[in-house]
Amino acid sequence: VAERDLIDYIRSLAESGASPPWLSVGIGDDAAAAEVPGGGRFLVTTDMLVEGVHFEPGTPPHAAGRKAVARAHSDTAAMAARPLCTLAAASFPPAWSDAQREEFCRALWETAQEVGAPLIGGDLAGAPGPMTVTVTAIGTPGPSGPVGRGGARPGDAICVTGRLGGSILARHLSFSPRIAEALALAERVDLHAMIDVSDGLSTDALHIAEMSGVSVDIHAELVPVSADARTLAARTGRDPLWHALNDGEDYELLFCLPNSQGADLAQAGLDDLPVALIGEVTDHDESRLVTADGTARRLLPEGWEHR
Amino acid sequence: VAERDLIDYIRSLAESGASPPWLSVGIGDDAAAAEVPGGGRFLVTTDMLVEGVHFEPGTPPHAAGRKAVARAHSDTAAMAARPLCTLAAASFPPAWSDAQREEFCRALWETAQEVGAPLIGGDLAGAPGPMTVTVTAIGTPGPSGPVGRGGARPGDAICVTGRLGGSILARHLSFSPRIAEALALAERVDLHAMIDVSDGLSTDALHIAEMSGVSVDIHAELVPVSADARTLAARTGRDPLWHALNDGEDYELLFCLPNSQGADLAQAGLDDLPVALIGEVTDHDESRLVTADGTARRLLPEGWEHR
Numbered sequence A, B: 001v002a003e004r005d006l007i008d009y010i011r012s013l014a015e016s017g018a019s020p021p022w023l024s025v026g027i028g029d030d031a032a033a034a035e036v037p038g039g040g041r042f043l044v045t046t047d048m049l050v051e052g053v054h055f056e057p058g059t060p061p062h063a064a065g066r067k068a069v070a071r072a073h074s075d076t077a078a079m080a081a082r083p084l085c086t087l088a089a090a091s092f093p094p095a096w097s098d099a100q101r102e103e104f105c106r107a108l109w110e111t112a113q114e115v116g117a118p119l120i121g122g123d124l125a126g127a128p129g130p131m132t133v134t135v136t137a138i139g140t141p142g143p144s145g146p147v148g149r150g151g152a153r154p155g156d157a158i159c160v161t162g163r164l165g166g167s168i169l170a171r172h173l174s175f176s177p178r179i180a181e182a183l184a185l186a187e188r189v190d191l192h193a194m195i196d197v198s199d200g201l202s203t204d205a206l207h208i209a210e211m212s213g214v215s216v217d218i219h220a221e222l223v224p225v226s227a228d229a230r231t232l233a234a235r236t237g238r239d240p241l242w243h244a245l246n247d248g249e250d251y252e253l254l255f256c257l258p259n260s261q262g263a264d265l266a267q268a269g270l271d272d273l274p275v276a277l278i279g280e281v282t283d284h285d286e287s288r289l290v291t292a293d294g295t296a297r298r299l300l301p302e303g304w305e306h307r
Helices: A002-016 A061-077 A098-114 A179-188 A201-212 A227-236 A240-246 A259-268 B002-016 B061-077 B098-114 B179-188 B201-212 B227-236 B240-246 B259-268
Strands: A023-025 A032-035 A041-050 A081-092 A119-126 A132-141 A157-161 A193-196 A215-219 A253-257 A275-282 A288-290 A296-298 B023-025 B032-035 B041-050 B081-092 B119-126 B132-141 B157-161 B193-196 B215-219 B253-257 B275-282 B288-290 B296-298
Touching: A002 B098, A002 B119, A032 B081, A032 B119, A041 A061, A041 B081, A041 B132, A061 A081, A061 A098, A061 A132, A061 A179, A061 A193, A081 A098, A081 A179, A081 B032, A081 B041, A081 B132, A098 A119, A098 A132, A098 B002, A119 B002, A119 B032, A132 B041, A132 B081, A132 B132, A157 A259, A179 A253, A193 A201, A201 A215, A201 A240, A201 A253, A201 A275, A227 A240, A253 A259, A259 A275, B041 B061, B061 B081, B061 B098, B061 B132, B061 B179, B061 B193, B081 B098, B081 B179, B098 B119, B098 B132, B157 B259, B179 B253, B193 B201, B201 B215, B201 B240, B201 B253, B201 B275, B227 B240, B253 B259, B259 B275
Parallel strands: A041 B119, A081 A119, A119 B041, A215 A288, B081 B119, B215 B288
Antiparallel strands: A023 A032, A032 A041, A041 A132, A081 A132, A157 A253, A157 A275, A193 A253, A215 A275, A288 A296, B023 B032, B032 B041, B041 B132, B081 B132, B157 B253, B157 B275, B193 B253, B215 B275, B288 B296
């Protein structure tokens, strides 16, 4: 996938120079963490949606605008950040009416308010081609500081919130980013690594493994499969588990923590939200999907590589 | 222009709610200024370029990438900010080759380094339609704190750096944002208001007037007309002054300061850069373009309303 290659290319440029001292997490994580003179820090990420790629043409403008803001703040949530503010830039094709554009902008505004990160800037243009929107989400570090993808350690439990798969049926437009949940986790447990499930559980677990220099074992029977994954599987003929592993756009939290804390958390849940302990971090040569009968196969990144 | 209406709409939403206490400059200025817990402030702006609108199809990718980053940091420069970091999101049409995409990404990276604001995050996607890129520029307040558009006072001198007009011939791709110059100004004079000349001198002067609740008198014979404006005028049949007033994309600094400081500065220049004193802030009912023979007409925003 060319976009992934390009991001690797930019990362290689970043790694070729000395990282600036004020940058604590950079390219390759859900958000970058930077320090400002005076001592405070912020986390920032930028995320683009394209009509026809991230939402279907014909999607109500308010749903598209909502998704754009929610998705960007799902990235800062994955760093256990407190929301601070939002910026957005959108290009509207000629076919979008003034009413549609206004509905879209209102959704940006309202969703930013809803997640606690007011819209403080933006840019708008008319352009042929699909509608595009780029949202910049800014937060500040939560109680544990920024939680990146790179801190998983062999022996850690791997947990995930909610239920996965089939989000294309509806949830990919209606989800709420797990901001409060991530902050609650940062208060209660030692988060070694975290990511939001956007590319798909398989791909995102492998992102953590790669950034942490470890492997993961995911236990197939422990993966929380959503009702939507089953509905979709009935249409596609695939296994519901496949959808839970690979569909992505769940915007749930996937995280690594000390094993005993993971077991306790899976028992208790996170307030009303189920938490599943789905595997463990290993020092094996490869990451694996382990089935109930004990057989294992290599875990492949079958989710979308980039969207 | 629909985009301008939408921005006014978003601004009206912003003004309908109480502004958060950590936000010192918001929508409607070149950049927003926000405070982070622990102290310290940053300035942030997001700016979108669309192929066919902001650069011609066929523009070398490195020139387009360079412009995208330089333009966004021209906005933070207009707040007299020190550059901190950069994020960018781009959508590439299928016709762009891998080599073109890589050249574009390298330009983003190199220009961010060049302006002193390393690229710390981004997003890339493939999409039909024109190439689009959205750059988020982040800075920290310079020696005088953030300089917005809203502080001009009747009696102030209005000054502009450089020479204006005809940027479409080349400068709109090759300019360097006036970052060091803005910081030098903030050290040496009392900047009451500042903006970068992107929409055009006429439109941008009126932006300052509107945000400051004042009017401006611009003296036609004092406007610094570039050689490019003359070259272009020979082709278009317009007056070179018209191009200097309205072409935009000059990315020079337009600012208001105490009258005596303005006169001294215009005399001395800013190191090697010419500074022209082109008018004054007034409490008149309307902003005017005043000619050498003393006649005056209403100053109209004939620059691009939004690009």
